[in-house]
Amino acid sequence: MSEHSTRAKEKQTVEVPAAMRAEEKGNCSSLVFEMENMYVDTDLHSVEIAHWKKTSIYRVPEWVKRITNVEAYRPWAVSLGPFHHDDPDLLPMEEHKLRAVHHMVKRSGKQLREFVAAIEAVADELQEAYDNLDYQWRGLNKCRFVEMMVTDGCFLLELKRMAEIRSRGEIDEDYAVNDPVFSDRSLHYLRSMFQNDIIMMENQLPLLVLQTLLGVQDGASPSQSAEQVNNMVAFLLDCELEEGNDSLGLHPLHIFHRSFCGPSHLDYEGSGKCDSTMPSAVELSKAGIHFKKSSTESIRDVDFKDGILFTPLIEVHDYTEKIFLNLMAFERLHRDVGNDVTNFIYLMGDIINTGADVMILRSKGVMEQLLGSDEEVAKLFNSMSKGATMSPFSKLNDVQRKVNDHCRKPWNKWRASFVQTYLSNPWVFISLLAGVILLITTLLQTVYTVAPYYTKRWQTPN
Incomplete structure (x- = not known):
């Protein structure tokens, strides 16, 4: 071994223990430096407001789940979006979601790459809708995120299409009569379960996905107005929206919330x-x-x-x-x-x-x-x-x-006590009335009996 290599090795064996000793003594200057420079020249107030304004899909905090019911926040049949995508119990539905993609793309006469490209163009905006989105969907994995948005969006649009066909009493020839998901008979049993999975807080899909996919399908961008997309989702969920609902909803749960609470003009400022x-x-x-x-x-x-x-x-x-x-x-x-x-x-x-x-x-x-x-x-x-x-x-x-x-x-x-005691039952009321009449009669009889005595006494001279 050369003298230069030997000195380099000795230097390395000396420097590493020195750094370790600095950490053992609590020397956190590098950490402090890193934290101090994390938000240098940054308007934290503006940055945080902008970030939280874009977010609309959240994981329910664990403490909320514990005091209520953990299972109430978990989808039963289908995952939408990234939070429950890898749930083993929901993986069987992935095959049927892919079939929905192929059926929709084939009917549209477009190429799958056109749908993918359209979603990819708005992928950054879609990612910002999810709070604390895992790294497995970001950066180099962005394509996986786009694929999921296309797949889940097509699935919802196919559910909506089949619901419309069923409401008109028509027969669909695109899916087999024994299809385990999209046939009339299957949806008769599955639709209510799908509807409830679609309104789970952790199981949301931005409505921008549906609007973008419909734009590709119909050859326009966007082909459907915000109000049309909102009403489309409301129809899928069997709910109604007030007229003039012309701002695009955040996701299906947002549409359901709008319907559930009623018109916005009923806002009230309490005391x-x-x-x-x-x-x-x-x-x-x-x-x-x-x-x-x-x-x-x-x-x-x-x-x-x-x-x-x-x-x-x-x-x-x-x-x-x-x-x-x-x-x-x-x-x-x-x-x-x-x-x-x-x-x-x-x-x-x-x-x-x-x-x-x-x-x-x-x-x-x-x-x-x-x-x-x-x-x-x-x-x-x-x-x-x-x-x-x-x-x-x-x-x-x-x-x-x-x-x-x-x-x-x-x-x-x-x-209230009087009404409940004496007026709630007709027989009790009759008994009360009879008692009152008897009491009045007795009083009158006493008055007529005593009155002549005092009248005569008052008339007798002293």
Whole structure:
């Protein structure tokens, strides 16, 4: 070995332990330097606002899953987007998604490369929609991301197409009559499951994907307006949007949220005065408050007037928990959509404590439940309301305050108690009426008996 090599080796064996000793002594100057220069000459405020404004698809925080229901945020049949793409339980549907691509491309008369190129042109914008997108979909793996967007987008468009054909009562000749996914018989069983997977917070696809693919299919860019794409997704999800919905939705869950909450012109600025809770349905009933169904199905349409609490019809079924929890997760993670669903579930969590509360709501026609027992429904609402908070500036907070003010007045409780005790049963009322008549008769008889004595006494001179 040469003298130069020997000296280089000795230098190396000396320098490495010195660096290690510096780390052992807690010398973090290089780390400090790196952190200090990470945002040099950067307007953090502007950068963060711009970043969060582009993001609309999120992973639900683990703590939210733990206090509610982990399974409620996981798709059952099909993955859309990157977050659940490699889930082993969902991989069987990948074959059928690829078939959807081939059917759509073949019918369009275009080349697959045209669809891929169109999505690739907007890939950066699509990637920015996902919060903390894994590196496996970025950089050199961008092509894999584009492939996924094309595949999942074509799958949704084929589902929409088949739903339209079924609604018209027509027979489709593109797919075999025994197709395990796209045939009429298969969709009869699978459509509700697909619909619920499509509105999972972690299972979203930007609507820009659908608009771009339709542009290639129809030979125009874009071929469909934002309102047309929104209504197309609403049709797929069996929901309706108000007119004038001309801004492109972020993704299917956003469209469903728009439909669920009702027209945007119903926005309300509350008083800001908070009441932490309100009585249950049983207690409200004892305080003389009646329940009545609202004139619309919007969860914003909750009001309290003249002792009547108006609420929209609440349908409880197997998918209710998944629907509400994912809508609430979207509101929790995306500030621009408000808190309407969260406020509503918080309010219902107060009203519903036990099966007796559910029974009252059912008897008044404001709830239809297909889940099981009334106790199961009560447990469901108690679970969904965990971690929820009421916005102090919402209409529902003011409704809650008005209800509490009503319940605090003793006269309302006394009147309600009287009505429930004596006027709820006709025989009890008849007995009360007979007792009152008997009492009045007795008093009159006493007066007529005693009156002559005092009259005679007053007339006798002293």
